[in-house]
Amino acid sequence: MRQFVIVGLGRFGKKVAITLSQAGMPVVAIDKDPRKVEAISDKVAYAIRADATDQKALSTLGLTDADVAIISLGDLLEASVLATIILKEFGIPTIIVKGISPEHGRILKLVGATTVVFPEEDMALRVAQKIISPNILEHIPLLPGYSIVEFLTPKSFQGKTLLGLNLRRNYGVEVLLIKRGNEVKMIPSAMDRINENDTLVIMGTDEDIRRIHLVE
Amino acid sequence: MRQFVIVGLGRFGKKVAITLSQAGMPVVAIDKDPRKVEAISDKVAYAIRADATDQKALSTLGLTDADVAIISLGDLLEASVLATIILKEFGIPTIIVKGISPEHGRILKLVGATTVVFPEEDMALRVAQKIISPNILEHIPLLPGYSIVEFLTPKSFQGKTLLGLNLRRNYGVEVLLIKRGNEVKMIPSAMDRINENDTLVIMGTDEDIRRIHLVE
Ligand SMILES: Nc1ncnc2c1ncn2[C@@H]1O[C@H](COP(=O)(O)OP(=O)(O)OP(=O)(O)O)[C@@H](O)[C@H]1O
Ligand SMILES: Nc1ncnc2c1ncn2[C@@H]1O[C@H](COP(=O)(O)OP(=O)(O)OP(=O)(O)O)[C@@H](O)[C@H]1O
Incomplete structure (x- = not known):
């Protein structure tokens, strides 16, 4: 031990x-x-x-x-x-x-x-980043420049299907799962519709993630 | 602004x-x-x-x-x-x-x-957790008791297929992706074989994750 x-x-x-x-x-x-x-x-x-x-x-x-x-x-x-x-x-x-x-x-x-x-600088960075991007709830860096983030659904995505949003083509990100209340839907299908209070766990380059988090 | x-x-x-x-x-x-x-x-x-x-x-x-x-x-x-x-x-x-x-x-x-x-207590907790579970590289809590973790492949998993390991049945976790060098393989298939230096991004209950991280 x-x-x-x-x-x-x-x-x-x-x-x-x-x-x-x-x-x-x-x-x-x-x-x-x-x-x-x-x-x-x-x-x-x-x-x-x-x-x-x-x-x-x-x-x-x-x-x-x-x-x-x-x-x-x-x-x-x-x-x-x-x-x-x-x-x-x-x-x-x-x-x-x-x-x-x-x-x-x-x-x-x-x-x-x-x-x-x-510790102080580390927490300061996280507090500042949470202020700058309040709809990003969690962040796992996977590779340099490539991350998984948990991200609050923007208003303009609500009620749309994943096929309709085509996040892969429009933002270059992959949706790993949708979290809805206490439910987690892994690898959602193209016909899954996104609800108002869903959070999305997505994967993509830091640049793609930055673009998508600015969506209103 | x-x-x-x-x-x-x-x-x-x-x-x-x-x-x-x-x-x-x-x-x-x-x-x-x-x-x-x-x-x-x-x-x-x-x-x-x-x-x-x-x-x-x-x-x-x-x-x-x-x-x-x-x-x-x-x-x-x-x-x-x-x-x-x-x-x-x-x-x-x-x-x-x-x-x-x-x-x-x-x-x-x-x-x-x-x-x-x-900040000090927060960092202290993370340093201690990294010491207690050194093969867990990253951690996103999704829901109370349910998380995504990035986890170094244990020796006993190396060379085996996901089907062979049957992580869902044996540990209750889902494999979201395999990271190999600079490559990320999303939603790997049952026949994908795990290599020595892969890291796995898995999802499961905190209890399942605790059991799997103890695997040698
Ligand atoms: N009444 C006050 N009005 C304005 N500034 C103050 C007052 N009292 C203390 N400060 C300032 O607050 C700061 C506190 O920093 P200090 O390094 O003492 O503690 P800390 O919050 O633990 O800092 P750190 O973030 O480094 O851990 C100092 O720069 C000090 O000058
Ligand atoms: N030479 C020394 N030998 C043993 N202990 C020491 C020595 N010098 C300072 N300490 C102890 O180290 C500790 C330092 O804590 P202090 O709160 O001053 O700073 P800190 O590292 O910024 O703490 P925190 O973790 O609260 O931010 C104190 O408990 C102090 O008694």
Whole structure:
């Protein structure tokens, strides 16, 4: 069974530690703030107070067996870089770090971070995209430039059949399914008529999807 | 054209302001820190230095025409609650606020926030889920308990046909498409054989998806 070490118990680190623990994973949770350690101690396998920049202190904790480390030490650039270096030297194969900025992310990758995450920028992008395209409910990128989207039926499509709309010819998209209330109709036929509150799950290039989402 | 006001230019607010502006939207960006205002001033329509808890100061800015307000004022519970109340009184119809905790989120909703977002917890959940199920690449929830997932082909499926695997009978899932390199095969037929590096886009209940993702 894989073992996990979470360094830094801010909102991000704490949520990762608790979610992994709830899934039955063995988690070592580390923070220098005793209140944070105390608050999580009944929710994870091991909650330890330690300074993540103290190589000696960390070396007593048996972290070399960990498979994945997740580091999130707030706005302290130096602390997260140091912690990454230390855990890399312990031989932990996967190190995920919450980054402060793209530049910080580049430094982290140079010193051994496998992945750098940017929760605020990521959510900001999704909020902005939802504002820009409110009728796109979900989005799976399949390939560069090619996606599946779930998309609210525009008024001008309502009551029409898929044959009549000919989305493949007019927009270049394929309709994978129609969602109607609690029903999902997979691979709808040409004679299926689209109702007012249907959502369509379609597949196409990002350009086709952009054109179709502008339809009123 | 819709108008936007962004209050608080931390990493989240700044990214929302810039992304909306890049999409051609008129954005008013507000922060009390003159350096933050200065840094964004060439990227948005209006960058204004103001205290978001100062009702008088905000009332001079013509914000009543805004359609959407996005508030992210850091860990200051009182500041974001006050700013929400003020912008609600200006009649702004949609108010999105970056929350500090679920309790804070409840208060914000009571005083007029339309949506409360939690970027750190959201990303933490996604990082943890990706660790728990590394072969699930993407996930679109369609209905409560029913999703589309993109899923790496397990070794035991490789070389078999869809008919041979009978995923519908054995796991209850439908295969929407097979992705192979840069090719996407929609609605594959029973005789299609699955290759080693294919990914499958399947649809099913969350329970079925959980069972199939555990397959080795
Ligand atoms: N040297 C260190 N060793 C161990 N823990 C540390 C060290 N420096 C900071 N921390 C801890 O890291 C955590 C960082 O959380 P903080 O809320 O400051 O920032 P954050 O990573 O932006 O958090 P969030 O996930 O809430 O956005 C705190 O709990 C703090 O006690
Ligand atoms: N009363 C206020 N009026 C206007 N701006 C404010 C007020 N209080 C705080 N701010 C601004 O809000 C921003 C909050 O960003 P900060 O980085 O502290 O927190 P955050 O919301 O957690 O940010 P991030 O999006 O980076 O996670 C800062 O730029 C700060 O100057």
